[in-house]
Amino acid sequence: MSADTIDTQTVDAAGSASRLPSPTSRTSYSAIELYAPNRAPCRIDLSDNTNLWGVPPNALAGLHAAATASVTRYPALYAGALKRALAAYAGVGEQHVVTGCGSDDVLDSAMRAFAEPGERVACPTPSFAMIPIFARMNGLVPVEVPLRPDFGLDADAMLQTDARVIYVCSPNNPTGTLLERAAVERVIERAPGVVIVDEAYAEFVGGGMDGDAGFLREAAGLPNVLVVRTMSKAFGLAGLRIGYATGSAAVVAEVEKSRGPYKVNALAEQAAVAALTTDRAWVADRVRDALASRERLAGALRALGLTPLPSAANFLLVPVPDAEAIGRAMRERGVAVRPFVGLPHVGDALRISVGPWEMLEECIAALREALDTGTRH
Numbered sequence: 001m002s003a004d005t006i007d008t009q010t011v012d013a014a015g016s017a018s019r020l021p022s023p024t025s026r027t028s029y030s031a032i033e034l035y036a037p038n039r040a041p042c043r044i045d046l047s048d049n050t051n052l053w054g055v056p057p058n059a060l061a062g063l064h065a066a067a068t069a070s071v072t073r074y075p076a077l078y079a080g081a082l083k084r085a086l087a088a089y090a091g092v093g094e095q096h097v098v099t100g101c102g103s104d105d106v107l108d109s110a111m112r113a114f115a116e117p118g119e120r121v122a123c124p125t126p127s128f129a130m131i132p133i134f135a136r137m138n139g140l141v142p143v144e145v146p147l148r149p150d151f152g153l154d155a156d157a158m159l160q161t162d163a164r165v166i167y168v169c170s171p172n173n174p175t176g177t178l179l180e181r182a183a184v185e186r187v188i189e190r191a192p193g194v195v196i197v198d199e200a201y202a203e204f205v206g207g208g209m210d211g212d213a214g215f216l217r218e219a220a221g222l223p224n225v226l227v228v229r230t231m232s233k234a235f236g237l238a239g240l241r242i243g244y245a246t247g248s249a250a251v252v253a254e255v256e257k258s259r260g261p262y263k264v265n266a267l268a269e270q271a272a273v274a275a276l277t278t279d280r281a282w283v284a285d286r287v288r289d290a291l292a293s294r295e296r297l298a299g300a301l302r303a304l305g306l307t308p309l310p311s312a313a314n315f316l317l318v319p320v321p322d323a324e325a326i327g328r329a330m331r332e333r334g335v336a337v338r339p340f341v342g343l344p345h346v347g348d349a350l351r352i353s354v355g356p357w358e359m360l361e362e363c364i365a366a367l368r369e370a371l372d373t374g375t376r377h
Ligand code: PMP
Pocket: 048, 049, 101, 102, 103, 104, 105, 128, 169, 173, 198, 200, 229, 230, 231, 232, 238, 241, 242, 243
């Protein structure tokens, strides 16, 4: 009998089916699907909110230099050089910084660090799709709390979950909206456990590279906050997988323990340090380019009769009828965007990353054609 034909279903006295424990997987994993959005290569890829202007120049040079050095040895255990560069960037002591293999890794490690299996993780919806997945992976129970109809944070509803870990994201992915500071502060003041503030897109807030935006520095002085950021977006280093977080020394130490050693590879660390110490002006210029492109794209979408949500990030969420069909039609025209189906308060929508204007012009042309084709059917 092949493995595929082994019947793992059993029926209890009440007649409901349950799964026998499989020797090769955890029962709680059976409901978790592989995260696999359509990432097939596309001529113009506006689907993942990375820096479409490219890699910071000194980071690239650092990468070439590091590649010629020996990689036969392990990298630093906890990426000390990167921590020091990030601490200077954040304006905190290095004991307040933890790094990881992408901010995904930091978020995943934080859940393991701060909640026991079976405890709750509250997160808004719509928000970052990986959060409920990381919660389940760690044996935790995700509780999704709808954002208010104006996409603000429903602080009291989040608190009512009594969750051990509360996750908020500002600017929020996929809506692009900035959460009100007072609402996040209310959650921080009253939460029974740790509050994770995901600021992956913070560099795009306000006029761009606004050091005071968000809670990055403040987190070091708060007992229950972890502010998570990434070098995958504004800093243009998504392929190197560098995430980090700030918090009190005690909070950060717990995440570091849970994350484990050697999570930032030697090449990534060297390039990231170069970006933080010598490419900041380049990054700031690209952030300004992104903000200009975003406003132009919003105008072009409105001219098509669409209404993008106000965004504080490097992408726009724009409601459209039948997002999957439109996303497919745009792909056929060489432009990838991220379709969302049935989002609370939004319905179907496309998330479009901003980039150089020539890319966005092609996106608008592809969208116009896809909408025209859709309405003719
Ligand atoms: N948080 C948010 C809100 C994101 O949008 C993303 C990437 N899409 C991440 C975290 C993870 O980014 P990374 O692992 O590349 O740092």
